[in-house]
Amino acid sequence: MNLMKTTLISALLSLSTMTQAAPAATGNNDALQQLLEKASAYQAEEAALDKARQAAFRSDVKAQQQLLQQAKAELARQQQRADSLKQRFDNNELALTDKEEELRLRVGNLGEMFGVVRQVATDLSTVLSDSLTMVEVPQRQADLDKLSQAKELPNIAELEALWHTLQQEMTLNGQISQFRADVTDASGKPVSREVTRIGVFNAVTADGYLSYDPQLKTLGELGRQPQAAQLIADFLQSPQDVSLFALDPSRGALINLTLENPELLERVQQGGTVGYIIIALGVLGLLLAGWRLVALGSISARVKRQQQTLSQPSDDNPLGRVLASYAELPEHIEAEVLEAKMDEVVLRELPALERGQSIIKLFAGIAPLLGLLGTVTGMIATFQAITNFGTGDPKLMAAGISQALITTVLGLVAAIPLLLAHNWVASQSKRLVQLLDEQSAGLMAQHLEKDNRQVS
Template structure:
């Protein structure tokens, strides 16, 4: 029993110990809750105070902003009033200025218009290549929005006088030009008034868009020497080509085809016409020289008929009866006729061929014309007739072939007529002298029989 009570007392001691510990923890928890509640209340009070302070500050800022806004509106109204007053003053000043200016505005408009018109003239003047700053000044006067100064008016008058003075002057000056290859180079340029500009290499043209001088890509045929001589001359009077269009006419003249280019435009038919024309000319020249020499020798032989020579047809005809004792008139006449006929082919040589060439020339020209027109119509069919330059090739071939045909036919016609007349004259001399020789032999034979 005693043991049992001891175990019971021990259990009570151990059971009471946890209960005491739990009670102590609850007290501490309550204490912590109270402390937290006090701290939260203190924080809320501080927040309320800060909110109130911020509210007062915001109210003060709002008041200040409203005050500033009212002041700004007042200043804006004052500025508007001053602006309106200023606009009125400006309008009044403009009115007074217009009244005071009067005819000055019309004078300025006339000056600006005159400067603009003169600027167009200067842009196409060769003098501008020597004085390139003129264009910028005239642009400023023509486009300025204010009345020009006295200095500007004096300079404008000076440019008018300069243009008039330079129109009658030959000047030499260095300038940058564009050569035939499109490269820029610095050379000495000679300007003849307002008409022509040139260098030792040839004539120049003015580029209106840049005011720069450019060497003509093709120089006018036959005038290059004049440009070189005039450019290199230091004194004296020398011929030179004057172009009133400032290079445009020279450019057009230079674009004209040369003789070789014209011949090339004739095509294959043109070459054939030229070939037969050259052949006819050579043959005609050969026969002309032959007949000329024969005529000289025949005239020499006429002065000494009694001594025939073998270097001319008349001498050979006269010598045909030398040593012949035949007295039969028919035989003598036949032998003389044979001698004359033997010489006639040489005197009439190439005449038939020349007549054929004269007839063939225009026919070949007509053939070239037909071929050229066929080419022209083919081009029209392919690209239309809008660009005449595309048809120029066929038309040129047609015209050049006709011209070449007539050029060989007409001269050869006259030459052949001359050769025929000359050969007939020599043949007639042979016939006359043969008849005279025959009469002389017959007369001698009759006297012998008598």
């Protein structure tokens, strides 16, 4: 159609041009006639196309109207169905309300009883899950899980079973009973043992307290027994109705906390290598101090005996050797020479009297320094644990902190008695040295007095 329009326009333009150029020419009449025929044919074709388009449009309008009518009819049917369903729903709601009211009237107080039964069954199930009596009586008459989750009213048999189970648990709570049960030993193997249950608080054997695992419902031996376990043997063997027993009212929690506290040996082990060195120095220093005290005590006893017989010097004590050295001096000797000789004799006895004191003092000074060293190494280990694992679990830092504190304590515990021992040894030695100085001064005074009498 576009092509025909273009042709028609071109023909009109050609006609206009031809009319202007040669309006009088005869040959042009034929061309105009042809052009007129083409224009007439084009108009006829366009009119046919318009009629066809109008017919197609009318046909589409009828189809759309038919579809619209079908849609309206379907909408009417669905609306009618919706109204019907709504009416049925409203009727059902009314019927349900009537039935609920009828159920409420029929149930009456049974609804409150149903709630109480469920609550009691739930509470009793929770109590039994942690009860020590489950080891002795693992099976109970009532199905507590069913009652606690029931959707309907319980029957008479279920109510009687619940009452029986509750009464049974109350009775077992107040009993001290003996029975055989499997006990997990230290190696993890179950061993049949004679078990004594003290209510719901503790279970014991002849060897001590037992731990109870509420998840596995089993008994197990403790890694080590508390000090109160010494009363168990007398309690089990006592023929009397009343006997002394250490009861844990927390059902084993206090015993576990007590066992978590390390003993003395475990405390020492927490100090590590530095702690062992401090203990070795302390023991060595105390042994050395003890040896020196015994030695000085023996010397002091011999010196006291020598003081009673000054005229008979003995070589087994410092005072006797000083008196012997004085006796060997010439009778006529100058005072300055005598003083020097006597000082020399006394000084010769000092090393034997002061032996070991410097080592004891050295150990007393090294012990707290080693404790400080252990503190530093323990804190380094603590910060290393924080770097590797963070601060989420304090137990990861406990080893380093324990080492830091234990080594400090060990250093002070070793240093204090070493200082006291050093002071004691030094005082004993100083007393003997003072005695020698007094005797030496007395001998020199006696010699000078004798010289003065001879001169006069």
